[in-house]
Amino acid sequence: MVGNRYLGIDVGSTASKVVIIDENAEIVGKGLSASGAGTPGPKLALEAALAEAGVALEDISSSCSTGYGRNLLEWTDYQMSELSCHAKGAAKLFPGVRTVIDIGGQDAKVLSVGDDGVLENFVMNDKCAAGTGRFLDVMAGVFGCDVSDLERYDAESTEIAEISSTCTVFAESEVISKLAGGVPIANIVAGIHASVASRTAGLARRLGVKPKVAMTGGVALNSGLRKRLEEKVGFPISTSELSQFNGALGAALFAKDKSSRA
Numbered sequence: 001m002v003g004n005r006y007l008g009i010d011v012g013s014t015a016s017k018v019v020i021i022d023e024n025a026e027i028v029g030k031g032l033s034a035s036g037a038g039t040p041g042p043k044l045a046l047e048a049a050l051a052e053a054g055v056a057l058e059d060i061s062s063s064c065s066t067g068y069g070r071n072l073l074e075w076t077d078y079q080m081s082e083l084s085c086h087a088k089g090a091a092k093l094f095p096g097v098r099t100v101i102d103i104g105g106q107d108a109k110v111l112s113v114g115d116d117g118v119l120e121n122f123v124m125n126d127k128c129a130a131g132t133g134r135f136l137d138v139m140a141g142v143f144g145c146d147v148s149d150l151e152r153y154d155a156e157s158t159e160i161a162e163i164s165s166t167c168t169v170f171a172e173s174e175v176i177s178k179l180a181g182g183v184p185i186a187n188i189v190a191g192i193h194a195s196v197a198s199r200t201a202g203l204a205r206r207l208g209v210k211p212k213v214a215m216t217g218g219v220a221l222n223s224g225l226r227k228r229l230e231e232k233v234g235f236p237i238s239t240s241e242l243s244q245f246n247g248a249l250g251a252a253l254f255a256k257d258k259s260s261r262a
Protein backbone atom coordinates (compact mmCIF):
# COMPACT_ATOMS: atom_id res chain seq x y z
CA MET A 1 0.00 0.00 0.00
CA VAL A 2 1.51 3.33 -1.06
CA GLY A 3 1.01 6.55 0.92
CA ASN A 4 -1.00 9.51 -0.28
CA ARG A 5 -0.55 10.51 -3.91
CA TYR A 6 -1.56 13.85 -5.46
CA LEU A 7 -2.07 14.42 -9.17
CA GLY A 8 -1.79 17.54 -11.32
CA ILE A 9 -2.83 17.60 -14.98
CA ASP A 10 -2.05 20.46 -17.36
CA VAL A 11 -4.03 20.22 -20.57
CA GLY A 12 -2.39 22.76 -22.87
CA SER A 13 -3.26 23.91 -26.36
CA THR A 14 -0.48 21.75 -27.77
CA ALA A 15 0.58 19.16 -25.18
CA SER A 16 -0.83 17.37 -22.11
CA LYS A 17 1.26 16.92 -18.99
CA VAL A 18 0.58 14.94 -15.78
CA VAL A 19 2.62 14.91 -12.56
CA ILE A 20 2.03 12.71 -9.51
CA ILE A 21 3.70 13.64 -6.20
CA ASP A 22 3.96 11.95 -2.82
CA GLU A 23 3.40 13.32 0.70
CA ASN A 24 6.83 14.98 0.62
CA ALA A 25 5.94 16.74 -2.64
CA GLU A 26 8.48 14.62 -4.51
CA ILE A 27 7.61 13.57 -8.09
CA VAL A 28 6.84 9.84 -8.32
CA GLY A 29 5.31 9.77 -11.81
CA LYS A 30 4.95 11.94 -14.89
CA GLY A 31 3.41 11.62 -18.33
CA LEU A 32 3.51 13.73 -21.47
CA SER A 33 1.60 13.61 -24.73
CA ALA A 34 2.26 15.97 -27.63
CA SER A 35 -1.50 16.46 -28.09
CA GLY A 36 -3.57 18.90 -26.10
CA ALA A 37 -7.15 19.87 -25.35
CA GLY A 38 -9.89 17.91 -27.11
CA THR A 39 -7.62 15.02 -28.17
CA PRO A 40 -6.71 11.65 -26.56
CA GLY A 41 -3.55 13.42 -25.27
CA PRO A 42 -4.75 13.99 -21.67
CA LYS A 43 -5.72 10.30 -21.30
CA LEU A 44 -2.37 9.11 -22.70
CA ALA A 45 -0.39 11.42 -20.41
CA LEU A 46 -2.51 10.28 -17.44
CA GLU A 47 -1.93 6.58 -18.18
CA ALA A 48 1.82 7.12 -18.52
CA ALA A 49 2.04 8.99 -15.21
CA LEU A 50 -0.05 6.40 -13.32
CA ALA A 51 2.10 3.58 -14.74
CA GLU A 52 5.33 5.34 -13.75
CA ALA A 53 4.00 5.96 -10.23
CA GLY A 54 2.70 2.38 -10.01
CA VAL A 55 -0.80 3.45 -8.92
CA ALA A 56 -4.36 3.47 -10.29
CA LEU A 57 -6.50 6.60 -10.55
CA GLU A 58 -8.55 5.31 -7.56
CA ASP A 59 -5.39 5.48 -5.42
CA ILE A 60 -5.00 9.22 -6.00
CA SER A 61 -5.92 11.17 -2.85
CA SER A 62 -6.64 14.43 -4.62
CA SER A 63 -6.27 15.89 -8.11
CA CYS A 64 -6.18 19.32 -9.71
CA SER A 65 -6.41 20.36 -13.36
CA THR A 66 -5.05 23.41 -15.08
CA GLY A 67 -4.35 24.73 -18.59
CA TYR A 68 -6.34 25.74 -21.61
CA GLY A 69 -8.42 22.52 -21.64
CA ARG A 70 -8.95 22.08 -17.88
CA ASN A 71 -12.72 22.54 -18.17
CA LEU A 72 -12.95 19.40 -20.29
CA LEU A 73 -11.83 17.20 -17.37
CA GLU A 74 -14.67 16.30 -15.03
CA TRP A 75 -12.89 13.79 -12.82
CA THR A 76 -10.46 16.15 -11.09
CA ASP A 77 -11.25 17.49 -7.59
CA TYR A 78 -10.01 21.04 -8.18
CA GLN A 79 -9.24 23.44 -11.01
CA MET A 80 -6.67 26.21 -10.85
CA SER A 81 -5.54 28.87 -13.31
CA GLU A 82 -2.41 28.19 -15.33
CA LEU A 83 -0.79 31.34 -13.98
CA SER A 84 -1.13 30.25 -10.34
CA CYS A 85 0.08 26.75 -11.17
CA HIS A 86 3.12 28.00 -13.08
CA ALA A 87 4.07 30.30 -10.19
CA LYS A 88 3.69 27.50 -7.65
CA GLY A 89 5.48 24.87 -9.74
CA ALA A 90 8.39 27.21 -10.50
CA ALA A 91 8.94 28.00 -6.81
CA LYS A 92 9.43 24.27 -6.24
CA LEU A 93 11.56 23.60 -9.36
CA PHE A 94 13.64 26.78 -9.01
CA PRO A 95 13.82 27.81 -5.32
CA GLY A 96 14.02 31.60 -4.90
CA VAL A 97 12.62 32.33 -8.39
CA ARG A 98 11.20 35.86 -8.88
CA THR A 99 10.47 35.92 -12.63
CA VAL A 100 9.06 33.04 -14.69
CA ILE A 101 9.07 33.16 -18.49
CA ASP A 102 6.67 30.54 -19.81
CA ILE A 103 6.53 29.90 -23.56
CA GLY A 104 4.00 27.27 -24.53
CA GLY A 105 2.44 26.08 -27.74
CA GLN A 106 0.07 28.97 -28.19
CA ASP A 107 0.97 31.72 -25.75
CA ALA A 108 3.85 33.35 -23.92
CA LYS A 109 3.63 34.80 -20.43
CA VAL A 110 5.92 36.40 -17.90
CA LEU A 111 5.09 36.08 -14.19
CA SER A 112 6.34 37.88 -11.09
CA VAL A 113 6.51 35.41 -8.24
CA GLY A 114 6.64 36.31 -4.54
CA ASP A 115 7.61 34.28 -1.52
CA ASP A 116 6.36 30.69 -1.48
CA GLY A 117 5.41 30.78 -5.15
CA VAL A 118 2.55 33.26 -4.91
CA LEU A 119 1.70 34.95 -8.21
CA GLU A 120 2.14 38.73 -7.89
CA ASN A 121 1.70 40.02 -11.44
CA PHE A 122 1.89 38.87 -15.05
CA VAL A 123 1.88 39.90 -18.72
CA MET A 124 0.75 37.66 -21.53
CA ASN A 125 0.76 37.34 -25.32
CA ASP A 126 -2.08 35.05 -26.37
CA LYS A 127 -3.17 37.05 -29.40
CA CYS A 128 -0.39 36.30 -31.85
CA ALA A 129 1.50 33.10 -32.75
CA ALA A 130 4.79 34.98 -33.16
CA GLY A 131 6.83 34.59 -29.99
CA THR A 132 5.18 31.27 -29.07
CA GLY A 133 5.94 27.59 -29.64
CA ARG A 134 3.57 27.71 -32.61
CA PHE A 135 5.97 30.01 -34.45
CA LEU A 136 8.81 27.52 -33.88
CA ASP A 137 6.61 24.55 -34.86
CA VAL A 138 5.71 26.26 -38.16
CA MET A 139 9.38 27.03 -38.89
CA ALA A 140 10.48 23.46 -38.06
CA GLY A 141 7.81 22.36 -40.56
CA VAL A 142 9.42 24.54 -43.26
CA PHE A 143 12.82 22.92 -42.60
CA GLY A 144 11.26 19.44 -42.46
CA CYS A 145 12.79 18.82 -39.03
CA ASP A 146 11.48 18.28 -35.53
CA VAL A 147 11.16 21.31 -33.25
CA SER A 148 13.69 19.62 -30.94
CA ASP A 149 16.33 19.90 -33.74
CA LEU A 150 16.24 23.72 -33.76
CA GLU A 151 18.71 24.09 -30.86
CA ARG A 152 21.29 22.00 -32.73
CA TYR A 153 20.95 24.18 -35.83
CA ASP A 154 21.35 27.34 -33.73
CA ALA A 155 24.55 25.91 -32.19
CA GLU A 156 25.95 25.51 -35.72
CA SER A 157 25.12 29.08 -36.81
CA THR A 158 27.90 31.44 -37.90
CA GLU A 159 25.75 34.57 -38.08
CA ILE A 160 22.18 35.69 -37.48
CA ALA A 161 20.03 35.85 -40.62
CA GLU A 162 17.61 38.48 -39.39
CA ILE A 163 13.88 37.81 -39.74
CA SER A 164 12.16 41.17 -40.12
CA SER A 165 8.50 40.04 -40.30
CA THR A 166 6.74 39.86 -36.97
CA CYS A 167 3.75 37.96 -38.37
CA THR A 168 4.13 34.16 -38.46
CA VAL A 169 2.69 33.85 -41.96
CA PHE A 170 4.95 36.55 -43.43
CA ALA A 171 7.95 35.26 -41.47
CA GLU A 172 7.34 31.81 -42.96
CA SER A 173 7.49 33.32 -46.49
CA GLU A 174 10.65 35.21 -45.51
CA VAL A 175 12.27 31.98 -44.29
CA ILE A 176 11.33 30.16 -47.51
CA SER A 177 12.83 32.96 -49.61
CA LYS A 178 16.06 32.95 -47.53
CA LEU A 179 16.34 29.18 -48.01
CA ALA A 180 15.84 29.62 -51.75
CA GLY A 181 18.55 32.32 -51.68
CA GLY A 182 21.05 29.82 -50.24
CA VAL A 183 21.19 31.12 -46.64
CA PRO A 184 22.23 28.20 -44.38
CA ILE A 185 19.41 26.77 -42.25
CA ALA A 186 21.54 27.22 -39.10
CA ASN A 187 21.77 31.01 -39.63
CA ILE A 188 18.05 31.26 -40.37
CA VAL A 189 17.28 29.33 -37.16
CA ALA A 190 19.52 31.76 -35.24
CA GLY A 191 17.42 34.60 -36.73
CA ILE A 192 14.17 32.86 -35.77
CA HIS A 193 15.40 32.40 -32.19
CA ALA A 194 16.59 36.01 -32.02
CA SER A 195 13.14 37.14 -33.18
CA VAL A 196 11.28 35.07 -30.53
CA ALA A 197 13.80 36.20 -27.88
CA SER A 198 13.23 39.88 -28.76
CA ARG A 199 9.48 39.58 -28.51
CA THR A 200 9.68 37.70 -25.23
CA ALA A 201 12.20 40.15 -23.75
CA GLY A 202 9.87 43.02 -24.75
CA LEU A 203 7.02 41.30 -22.91
CA ALA A 204 9.26 40.74 -19.87
CA ARG A 205 10.37 44.38 -19.79
CA ARG A 206 6.72 45.47 -19.53
CA LEU A 207 6.56 43.60 -16.23
CA GLY A 208 10.12 44.23 -15.01
CA VAL A 209 12.61 41.38 -14.72
CA LYS A 210 13.94 40.51 -11.28
CA PRO A 211 16.41 37.65 -10.73
CA LYS A 212 16.22 34.75 -10.21
CA VAL A 213 14.74 34.14 -13.67
CA ALA A 214 13.46 30.74 -14.81
CA MET A 215 12.00 29.53 -18.08
CA THR A 216 9.14 27.02 -18.24
CA GLY A 217 6.92 25.51 -20.94
CA GLY A 218 7.98 23.23 -23.78
CA VAL A 219 10.05 25.92 -25.49
CA ALA A 220 12.36 25.99 -22.43
CA LEU A 221 13.81 22.72 -23.77
CA ASN A 222 15.38 24.75 -26.59
CA SER A 223 18.74 25.89 -25.17
CA GLY A 224 19.54 27.93 -28.31
CA LEU A 225 16.52 30.14 -27.73
CA ARG A 226 17.19 30.32 -23.99
CA LYS A 227 20.74 31.62 -24.58
CA ARG A 228 19.48 34.32 -26.94
CA LEU A 229 16.84 35.29 -24.38
CA GLU A 230 19.50 35.54 -21.65
CA GLU A 231 21.41 38.05 -23.82
CA LYS A 232 18.26 40.16 -24.26
CA VAL A 233 17.03 40.15 -20.64
CA GLY A 234 20.52 40.49 -19.14
CA PHE A 235 20.17 37.73 -16.53
CA PRO A 236 20.98 34.02 -16.48
CA ILE A 237 17.86 31.93 -17.02
CA SER A 238 17.39 28.63 -15.18
CA THR A 239 15.67 25.73 -16.89
CA SER A 240 15.05 22.13 -15.98
CA GLU A 241 14.33 18.95 -17.88
CA LEU A 242 10.99 19.20 -16.02
CA SER A 243 10.23 22.72 -17.34
CA GLN A 244 7.40 21.49 -19.56
CA PHE A 245 5.82 19.78 -16.51
CA ASN A 246 5.91 22.95 -14.43
CA GLY A 247 2.18 23.74 -14.67
CA ALA A 248 1.22 20.14 -13.88
CA LEU A 249 3.61 20.16 -10.92
CA GLY A 250 1.99 23.35 -9.61
CA ALA A 251 -1.45 21.73 -9.99
CA ALA A 252 -0.26 18.63 -8.07
CA LEU A 253 1.07 20.88 -5.27
CA PHE A 254 -2.31 22.67 -5.11
CA ALA A 255 -4.09 19.28 -4.94
CA LYS A 256 -1.88 18.37 -1.97
CA ASP A 257 -2.33 21.72 -0.17
CA LYS A 258 -6.08 21.80 -0.69
CA SER A 259 -6.68 18.24 0.45
CA SER A 260 -4.57 18.71 3.59
CA ARG A 261 -6.63 21.82 4.41
CA ALA A 262 -9.95 20.07 3.71
Ligand code: ADP
Pocket residue numbers: 011012013014015016036067103104105106107132133134136137147148149216217218219220221222244
Ligand atom coordinates in the same frame (compact mmCIF):
# COMPACT_ATOMS: atom_id res chain seq x y z
P1 ADP B 1 0.99 24.14 -24.04
O1 ADP B 1 0.95 24.03 -22.53
O2 ADP B 1 0.53 25.45 -24.57
O3 ADP B 1 0.34 22.98 -24.71
P2 ADP B 1 3.83 23.44 -23.81
O4 ADP B 1 4.34 24.27 -22.67
O5 ADP B 1 3.61 22.01 -23.53
O6 ADP B 1 2.52 24.11 -24.44
O7 ADP B 1 4.85 23.63 -25.01
C1 ADP B 1 4.58 23.13 -26.31
C2 ADP B 1 5.62 23.69 -27.24
O8 ADP B 1 6.91 23.30 -26.78
C3 ADP B 1 5.52 23.14 -28.64
O9 ADP B 1 4.70 23.98 -29.43
C4 ADP B 1 6.98 23.14 -29.14
O10 ADP B 1 7.25 24.34 -29.86
C5 ADP B 1 7.81 23.18 -27.87
N1 ADP B 1 8.57 21.95 -27.64
C6 ADP B 1 8.10 20.76 -27.23
N2 ADP B 1 9.09 19.85 -27.11
C7 ADP B 1 10.23 20.49 -27.46
C8 ADP B 1 11.62 20.10 -27.56
N3 ADP B 1 12.02 18.86 -27.27
N4 ADP B 1 12.51 21.04 -27.95
C9 ADP B 1 12.11 22.28 -28.23
N5 ADP B 1 10.84 22.71 -28.17
C10 ADP B 1 9.91 21.83 -27.79
